[in-house]
Amino acid sequence: MAELSDIDKIRKKRRRKVLLGRILLLVALTLLGVGLYAIKDEVSTIGFTDYIQERIAGMGAGDGYPMEFAGEQVRQTARVGEHLAVLTDSNLYLYNSSGKEIRNVQHKYSNPVMRASGRRVLIYDRGGKHLRVENMLRTVAQKELDYPIYAGAISSRGEVAVATGAQRRLGEMTVYDHMLADPAKYVWKSAENYITDLEFDLDGKGIAVAVVNAREGDLISGVRRFRFDSEEEAGRQEFVGELIHSLNAARGGLTVVTDRQTAVLGASGEVLERYDYGYEALASFDHSENGDTALLFGDARENKNSAVTLLGPDGKKLWETQISSHADRLSLGKTRVCLMVDGQLQSYDYAGNALDPQPVPGEVLAATVIGRDAYLVTPDAIEKLALE
Structure with missing residues (x-):
């Protein structure tokens, strides 16, 4: 037993x-x-193997920051995944958090513009006919179009939308798959308006189009909304006497930044929320990955008072603060709002509390917040400052 x-x-x-x-x-x-x-979305687009290889490519130690960077005209900086993208007049550079160079791509565009989504970067030549999509490993696709490019966008799944001129039309919007393959997935032609901006819906199954024209001496801007399963327009909204600066899809709706107001639109184009600037002059703005929008007010020609306002994804004001000096280089991260004030980096948390200012050596040409770090491009280097 x-x-x-x-x-x-x-x-x-x-x-x-x-x-x-x-x-x-x-x-x-x-x-x-x-x-x-x-x-x-990423795995279904590029495959699991490429996804892992991209993650590995972003690893590894660089020489750290500050990092020498000089001799090129900086056009834009952006967050690509958890990495920094720097677009110059000749190249696209991708760096990780330790300063390791992940990619260095020569584009040869006269007027390059960058749009990023996930770990994909769309670069197009505004006024030219060429565009390309880059990732952490390689050039995904390149394309030459028949007409000049006005605007472009890239979705979370890698699809690309591009607005161009067109024969017997003022504008044409074309949506391609992640490889820029023909035939196109969706086409919309406009006989009445020029196209100035594009923004995919969060689910990637639709798109918002910013348009502009003149009517009886008035500037008329508008937003047209489309879903890719229908040829019919899903919704619209007009902004009389205003110029649309930006479209940004967020969980609260579509954020539309104009020179007079910031509005949040619903799926049919209806206005859900509106923030009017009054007599304030909009100097710059930025959007976070959460869908928040920061607005900087002030006259860029004068070293006078400035003001910052933070709006949530639903367009409601979270806070505002006055700055008794000239401010610029606004950048909005997931948890921090940053801007340059009197040669120092001034940052705020999302409750509106001001953090201690940090000195920056040299003029700041561009700024991007990634996580709790601010990446600042100066004429000589790329600086990285912790935002604690």
Whole structure:
């Protein structure tokens, strides 16, 4: 009986190990499933192998910051995943958080513009006919179009939309897959308006188009909304006497920044929320990955007072603050609002609390906040400052 009892104990111990192993496997598979669901758009577009290779490419240690950077005209900076993208008049550079150069791509565009989504970067030649899509590993696709490019956008799934001139039309919007392959996925032609901006819906299944024209001496800007499963317009809104600066899709709706107001539109183009600037002059603005919008007011020609306003994804004002000096280089991160004031980096948290200013050596040409770090491009270097 004693031998049978020992065997029973061994069997029970083995069963417990097997059960524990199955539980751990189930937990691992569940976590993997959650992780894959979170990145499903990227994985479905590029494949799991390329996704892993891109993650590996972004790893590794560089020489740190500040990093020498001089001799090129900086056009834009942007966040690409957790990395920094710097677009110059000749190249696109991608750097990780330790200063390692991930990519260095020569584009040869006369008037380059960059749009980023996830780990993809769309570069197009505004006024020219060329565009390309880059990732952490390689050039994904390139294309030459028949007409000059006005605007472009890239979705979370890598699809590309481009607005161009057109024969016997004022403008044409074309949506391609992530490889810029023909035939196009969707086309809209406008005989009445010029197209000035594009923004994919958050789900990637529709798009918003900013248009402009003149009517009886008045400037008329508008937004047209489309879903890719229908040729019919899904909604519209007009802004009489205003110029649209930006479209930004957020969970609260579509944020439209004009020179007179910031409005949030619903799926049919209806105005859900509106923030009017009054007599304030909009100097610059920025959007966060959360869909928040920061607005900087002040006259760029005068070293006078400035003001900052932060709006949530629903367009409601979160806070505002006055600055008794000239401010510029506004940049909005996930948890921080940053701008340059009197040669120092001034940052605020999302509750509107001012953090201690930090000195910056040299003139700041461009700024981008990634996480709790601010990346500042000066004529000689790229600086990285912690925003604690």
